[in-house]
Amino acid sequence: MTSNSNSYTTDGITLKVCPPSSYRSIIPELAVLLKSCIDSNITMNFIQPFSLEDASEFWLSAEDNVKQGKQFVVIAQEAKERPEPEPKAQAVGLLHDPSDQEGTEPPVILGCVILYLSQLPNAKHRGEVGKLIVGKEHRKRGIGKMLLSCLEDKAREHGRTILVLDTQTGSGAELFYEHIGYTKVRIR
Numbered sequence: 001m002t003s004n005s006n007s008y009t010t011d012g013i014t015l016k017v018c019p020p021s022s023y024r025s026i027i028p029e030l031a032v033l034l035k036s037c038i039d040s041n042i043t044m045n046f047i048q049p050f051s052l053e054d055a056s057e058f059w060l061s062a063e064d065n066v067k068q069g070k071q072f073v074v075i076a077q078e079a080k081e082r083p084e085p086e087p088k089a090q091a092v093g094l095l096h097d098p099s100d101q102e103g104t105e106p107p108v109i110l111g112c113v114i115l116y117l118s119q120l121p122n123a124k125h126r127g128e129v130g131k132l133i134v135g136k137e138h139r140k141r142g143i144g145k146m147l148l149s150c151l152e153d154k155a156r157e158h159g160r161t162i163l164v165l166d167t168q169t170g171s172g173a174e175l176f177y178e179h180i181g182y183t184k185v186r187i188r
C-alpha cells in the first residue's frame with residue numbers, strides 16, 4: 001500500500017478525496033455511475049425517467065458545496081494496463097509514436113461516495129453519507145468498504161464523530177452496511 005495525506009493506493013486501486021480543482025472533470029464518469037444505479041432500480045432519491053443529463057445536473061449542482069468544503073466526493077480509481085501494441089507490418093524508421101509508450105491508460109472511476117458535513121451550528125459533530133456507488137462489474141472486491149474508510153478518515157479530520165445515512169430496508173446495501181459494522185436505527 002502507498003499513501004500520502006490525500007490518497008492511498010492498495011492492490012492497484014487508488015482512493016482519494018477529489019480536489020475541488022478537478023471535480024468538474026470527473027462529472028461525466030460520476031454521472032454514468034449514478035445513472036446505472038437508477039437504471040437498476042436503486043432509487044437514490046431519483047425516479048425514472050432519469051437521463052445522463054439529469055445525472056450530470058445532480059453532480060454539477062454539488063460543485064459549489066465541494067468548492068466551499070461543505071461536502072467531499074471520495075472516488076476509487078484504477079489505472080488499466082495499456083494493451084500490447086499491434087506489431088507493425090513494416091519498419092517505420094525512428095519517428096516517435098506516442099501510442100508505443102508503455103504504461104497505463106488514464107485511471108477509470110470504479111466507485112464514489114459523498115460526505116456531507118452538517119452546517120447546523122449545533123451539529124458540527126455530524127456527517128452524512130450519500131451516493132455510495134460501486135460499478136456493477138467491480139462489486140465484492142472491497143471497494144465499497146475502502147470508499148467508506150476513506151470517507152470516515154475525512155469525517156474525523158473535520159471533527160465529525162457520528163455518520164448517518166439512509167438506505168432501503170431489505171436491500172443489498174442494508175446488508176453491506178450491517179456487515180461492515182454500521183448500526184441500524186429507526187423510529188420506534
Ligand SMILES: CC(C)(COP(=O)(O)OP(=O)(O)OC[C@H]1O[C@@H](n2cnc3c(N)ncnc32)[C@H](O)[C@@H]1OP(=O)(O)O)[C@@H](O)C(=O)NCCC(=O)NCCS
Binds near residue numbers: 167171
Ligand atoms: C452496496 C455497495 C456499495 C457495496 O459495494 P462493494 O464494493 O460490492 O462492497 P465490498 O466489496 O466493499 O464489501 C464489503 C463487505 O460487505 C459484503 N457485502 C457487500 N455487498 C453485500 C451484499 N449485497 N449482501 C451482503 N454482504 C455484502 C462483502 O461480502 C464484504 O464482506 P467481507 O468484508 O467479509 O469480505 C454496492 O453493492 C453498490 O454500489 N450497490 C448499489 C448502490 C447502493 O445500493 N448504494 C447504497 C445506497 S444507500
